Amino acid sequence: MSIFLQAKAEGCSRQNKHQGRGFLGLLFIFSIGYLFTLESSINLYLFRQFNGIAPYFPDWSLTLLTDLGNGVTLGLITLCFVIKRPELIIRVLIASVLSLIIVPTLKQYFDAPRPAALLEVINIVGETRLNNSFPSGHTATAFLFAGTLFFAYQCRNIKTLAIGFAAIVGLSRIIVGAHWPLDIIMGAFVGLFCAYFAAYFPYTKLSKFHNAIMVSFLWLVLLVCELEKSFDKQLIWQVMALRWGLLATAASLIWYQYDIKDLVSQRVKNKFMAVNKT
Template sequence: MRYKAQSRQLTGYGFQILLLALFVVHILTLNDATNLSLFNLINGIGTQLPAWLVSAITDLGNGTTLGAIVLCYLIKRPELTLRVVVAAILSLLMVPLIKDYFASPRPAVILEYLNIIGETRHVNSFPSGHTATAFLFAVTVFLVSKCNKIKLGLISVAALIGVSRIMVGAHWPADVVMGAIVGALCAYGALLLTPLVRFSDKYRLFSYLALLAVLLLCELDKGIDADAFWQVIMFRWIWFSVCTGLIWQFWKRSHGVTNLAC
C-alpha cells in the first residue's frame, strides 16, 4: 500500500511537471512574433520530409485512426475503457466550444507562403483537435503506467503529432500547445471522475464491438478523402484490421474456442 501511494504521488508530480511545461511553452507562443517564428521554422522542416510521411504522422491524431489504436490498447487494458470514453466525451465537448469561441484563423488565411499538406482549412484554428486527442490518450496511459519509458514514449509521439499539425500548415504553435493542455486536462478529469472498472467478458465484447462499429461508421461516413495519400489510407485500415483481429482473438478466448489444428 505504501509503495502504491508513493507511485501515485510520483505520477502526480510527473503530470504536474508536464502540465507546467506545457503552460510555459504556451505563454511563450502567446507572443505573435515567437508564434510566427516557430511556425515558419517547423513548417519549413515539413518541406524537407516526404509529404506522405508527415501526413501519416498527423493522421495518428485523427479521431478514427487513433480510436482504432486506442481500442487495440483497451483490449489489453480493459479496466481503462470507461476512463478513456469519459476523457473522449470531455474532449468532444471542450474542443469545439473553445474553437467556436475564439474562431481563430488558420495559417493559410494569414500567410501568403506556407507549406500545406492535405486539405486547406481556414477557420477554427485554436486549439488543435488532433493534438488534444493525441495527448488525451497519452496522458491517460501516463497517469496509470509505472514505466517511465512508456510515459516518455507516449508523450513524445503525442508531441510529434502536434508538431506535424504545424508541418502540414493546419495550425499555429499556440494551437498545438493549447490542444495538448486540453487533452491532458481531459485525461486528468476522467481520472478524477472515473475509477478503474473491470467488466465481464460479455460486456467487454459488447463494448469493443460497439466502439469498433462507431469508428467504422465515422470512417465510412467521411468517404474517400481526395487529398489523402494512399499510404495514409492503408495504415488506417491496417489498424482497423489489427483491431478486428484482436477482438476476434478475445472472443475465441472468452468462449473457450481453440485451434483444432493444434
C-alpha cells in the same frame, strides 16, 4: 495482513505522488510555452521554423504522421490498447466525450484564423483550412491518448514514449501548415486535462462478455466513421491503408482476446438452458 495492506497503500500513495509530480512538470513546461507563444512574434517565428521543415520530407510521410492524431486513426490505436486493458474503457470514454465537448466549443468561440488565412508564404500539406484554428484537435486527441497511458502505467519508458508520440503529432500539425504553435500547446492542455479528469474514475471490472460487447461496439462506431470518411477524395492511399490495417488489427485482437465464437456459443447455451428450466 494489516501491515501488508498498509505497505501496499503507502506504495500506491507514493506512485500517485510520483505521477502527480510528473503531470505537474508537464503542465509547467506547457505553461511556459504558452506564455511565450502568446507573443505573436514568437508564435510566428516558431511556426516559420517548424513549417520550413516540410519541403525536406515527402508529402505522404507528413500526411501519414499527422493523421496519427485523427480521431478515427488514434481511436483505433487506443482501442487496441483497451482490448488488452479493458479496465480502461470507462476512462477512455469519459475523456473522449469531454474532449469532444471542449475542443469544438473552443474552436467555435475563438474562431481563430489558421496560418493559411494570414500568411502568403507557407508550406501546406493536405487540406487547406482557414478558420477554427484554436486549439488543435489532433493534438488534443494525441495528448488525451498519451495522458491516459501516463496515468495507467507506472513504467517511465511508456510514459516518455507516449508523451513523445503526442508531441511529434502536435509538431506535425505545424509542419503541414494547419496550426500555430499556440494552438498546439492549448491542444496539449485540453488532452491532458481530459485524461487527468478521467483518471479520477476507478478502473472498471466487467465480465468478459460485457467487455467484448463494449469493445465490439466501439469498433463498429469507428468502422462507420471510417466508411463515411473513405469517400473523401483527399485521403491518400497510405492513410487509407493505415486505418483499414488498424481496423483489421483491432478486429483480430477482439476475436482472439475474447474468443468471440466460444463466448457467443456459451451465451446461447446458457440462455437455452435457462429457458428449459422455466
